[in-house]
Amino acid sequence: MKILAIETSTEYCSVALWQDGGVSGRCELVGQKHSEVLLAMLDALLTDAGIKIKQIEGIAFGKGPGSFTGVRIACGVAQGLALGADVGVVGVCTLQALAEASGKDKVIAALDARMGELYLAAYEQRNGVWIEVIAPCLCRADAAPNVTGEGWFGVGSGFAVGGEALQARYAKQLCGMDAQAVPQAAAVVRLAAGEFVQGNSVDAALALPLYLRDKVALKTSERTA
Numbered sequence: 262m263k264i265l266a267i268e269t270s271t272e273y274c275s276v277a278l279w280q281d282g283g284v285s286g287r288c289e290l291v292g293q294k295h296s297e298v299l300l301a302m303l304d305a306l307l308t309d310a311g312i313k314i315k316q317i318e319g320i321a322f323g324k325g326p327g328s329f330t331g332v333r334i335a336c337g338v339a340q341g342l343a344l345g346a347d348v349g350v351v352g353v354c355t356l357q358a359l360a361e362a363s364g365k366d367k368v369i370a371a372l373d374a375r376m377g378e379l380y381l382a383a384y385e386q387r388n389g390v391w392i393e394v395i396a397p398c399l400c401r402a403d404a405a406p407n408v409t410g411e412g413w414f415g416v417g418s419g420f421a422v423g424g425e426a427l428q429a430r431y432a433k434q435l436c437g438m439d440a441q442a443v444p445q446a447a448a449v450v451r452l453a454a455g456e457f458v459q460g461n462s463v464d465a466a467l468a469l470p471l472y473l474r475d476k477v478a479l480k481t482s483e484r485t486a
Contacts, residue, residue: 263312264319264457265303265342266450269295269335270327270355271372271418276302277446278310279454285310286447295334303342317346319462321453323444324352325471326380326397327372332470340465349462351453354471355444356382356397359416362448363439367412371419371427372444374399379419379427380473383408391452399473402426408434416442 264279266286274295277286287302307314322339325332336352343350360368366386371379379402383395395406402423413431415438420427424440456462 262318262454262457263316264321264450264454265307265314265317266321266323266353266446266453267299267303267335267339268323268355268358268444268446268449269299269331270323270325271331271443272328273443273445274298274302275446276306277450278306278312279450280310280312284447284450286445286450288445288447293330295331299334299338314342314346317342317348319348319351319453319457320346320465321351321353321446321450322468323355323358323446323449324469325355326374326399326473327355327444329472332472336468336470340468343465343468349457350465350468351456351462352468352471353449353452353456354382354397356380356417357384357391357393357452358444358448359442360384360386360391361452362442362445363414363416365414365416367410367414369395369408369413369415369427369431369435371405371415371417371423373418373422374474377401379405379423381405381419383413397471397473403430405430410434412436414438415440418443
């Protein structure tokens, strides 16, 4: 099976191609220029693989949480490609993609949500399957949901901006962290492959971003306070 994946929820832009278990991909730090570089990256990826878009059998995308604009770009491009190729779509949570790429079995994934908050979730891998221990949520670092047990590994930019508070919150439960990790399309496509096999893809028109809040900026009075 051939699956194309897109991930643009952070300042990084990445694309990946799954071919019967093999994954190739590209990732670049682009700031806010996802819309300018994404299609060219996809074209280069397919060209290098000798694949035409009509040969793609599924489209996956990082559905969020993350940058509102970035998540919408990934969703919109995935919908457009899927409609053109007449294939299904799978949206993958960016926090689970962080867990997938970590190489660890017990992961607390956190992304900087701005405005003093984090997007956070926790996952544990059992028998090769990710179990959601904490559902994706929006929280302050000092009020992050509890987890039980030890041996948890922290990943994502949330551990950079809220590192001290998160370490205090989880105390000795953390065995390590990677605050530089970002969601990438290679992890998205690996997770999506299983969903396609299980028949869990949706029509392009039904593909939706995952938003955990509606408010995207502080008022002037709130910033002053």
